[in-house]
Amino acid sequence: MLAAVDAGGKLKMLTGPQSKENAIRLKNIPLFCPQCGQPVVVKAGDVNIPHFAHRSTFSCNFFSEPESPRHLAGKNDLFQWITKTHPATLESVLPDGKQRPDILSENIAVEFQCSTISASLFQKRTDYYIKRGFIPFWIYGGKPIERKSKFIKLTPFQRLFLRYHDQLGFYFICYCPDAKLFTIYGRLVLVTPTLFAADRLNIPIEKMVFPPSAAFSTNFSFQLEWFHDEKRKWIDHSLYYKKARSHPFFKAVYNSGANPYLLPEHIGLPVRSSLAIRNHPIEWQFYIMLDKKRSSAEEIILRRIELGHLKKQNLPLAGSMTVEQAAKDYVELINQIGEVPLTSQFSMMAKLQNEKVFRISHEKQILDKLIF
Ligand SMILES: [Zn+2]
Structure with a gap:
């Protein structure tokens, strides 16, 4: 302390x-x-x-305690940074004494979190601040974000820091006391349940304003082709490691007489709030298409969660991005682009060709809906 x-x-x-x-x-x-x-x-x-x-x-x-050197150094840096322009106190004792933010500046409670804590503790601390009129401002300070080719991988702990903003899409803020550098990952798109496309912005602490604001100036770089390629790899990987007959999604696909590789192009698309569901979009979008004559998309998703076929993603800082919202976003997208008939999906060659044609006609519409 x-x-x-x-x-x-x-x-x-x-x-x-x-x-x-x-x-x-x-x-x-x-x-x-x-x-x-x-x-x-x-x-x-x-x-x-x-x-x-x-x-x-x-x-x-x-x-x-003990506090790690990284946590102490980061807290110290952040305090110096904030007090350049705003009044702030370190490790304030709040009125009812139950929680102690690293830094409190007016109604902003800054938490620089380096060590992994459980989702329930993260949620509890967040709720505590919100209930008392404080704005929780969590900054990630843990181990570096893992990169895998053009994507990043996020652990369940790292996903707790995700917030949503109309211009940045899903984003989160990291601070590294060794480099004295903020890194903002924004415009996050779920590509597979473990891989995310993201734009990255590095801002040295002396150039960052408080409260932080950032803008990604370059064009949104995401490409639907990446998503298609990773989807295929995800199917390969899932079928290799899980028994196709016991995995609820593959079981449902085979039971319907389809081939998971050859599903029509409108099943398994990136949508804005798909981060709210921990499964691959192809899974829950297939369930929606399978049962849509009987129930609404929202009901279908909730029922599959109850059955244990789908899992919710914990998003304590992005409460508006719910599984229901994901279902709604998808239905809206489908209403706009229409369903793709199941014709000529008899071979992988035809499938790849169809995906290419699909991208040419719909990529812009899909990307426009991902980020405002
Ligand atoms: Zn004490």
Whole structure:
């Protein structure tokens, strides 16, 4: 932690250019945790930036320790960054004392999260802020985002940071204290359940405004052909590793007399909110087409989730992007482009040709609906 109180209740912070000198001075006076009131000690070694810590035998309910060097350094940087233009406090004790954001600036509660926490804890902390009128601002500080050719891979923990904005689409913000750099991943499109297309923007901390704002100036670079190629690989991979007969999607496809490789082009398309569902779009879009005479698209999706055939994606910071919204987006898209008849889908050669023709006539419409 970077904030403590002295015996008189006065706040002492270890941040800024004088933090080392301050730390040495504070070593000789009794200091306490602002939250639990237990004594804390000053740590000023070579590995970490100067900070306070509870005595090792004591565990504080409000603060998880030890804090990693990365978390301490990032918190310190972010505090310096925010206080250049806005009033802010470090590790504020909120009125009911239950939660302590890394930084509080007016009603913005900044959480620089490096270590992996569970989705339920992430949700709980987020709800806590929202209920009390604070805006939670989560910044990802964990291990680097994994890249795979032109795509990125996101762990379940990393997906918790996803937000949605009309201009940026799905996006999230990372900060790296080693490089003093913000990275914004925006216009995220789910390509397979593990791969995402994303545009990336690096902004050095001294050039970033608070609250952050960013714009992707270049054209949206996503291509439908990438999606088609990865779809084929996903089918290959799924059939290789899972028993085709036991996987609910492949079972349903075979039972309907179809071949998963040769489904019509309008099944398995990228749509704006498909991130709300953890499965491949081909899975849930096939279910919609299979049952659409009996139920609405929303009902079909919800029922398949109940049956365990589909899974919801946890999106604590993008509540408007629901599975129902995904169903709606897809139906809207289909109403616009129309369904593709199942003709001449008898071979892989024909399929590839049909996909190409489909791209020529519909790629623009599909991409326009992905990002506003
Ligand atoms: Zn404490």
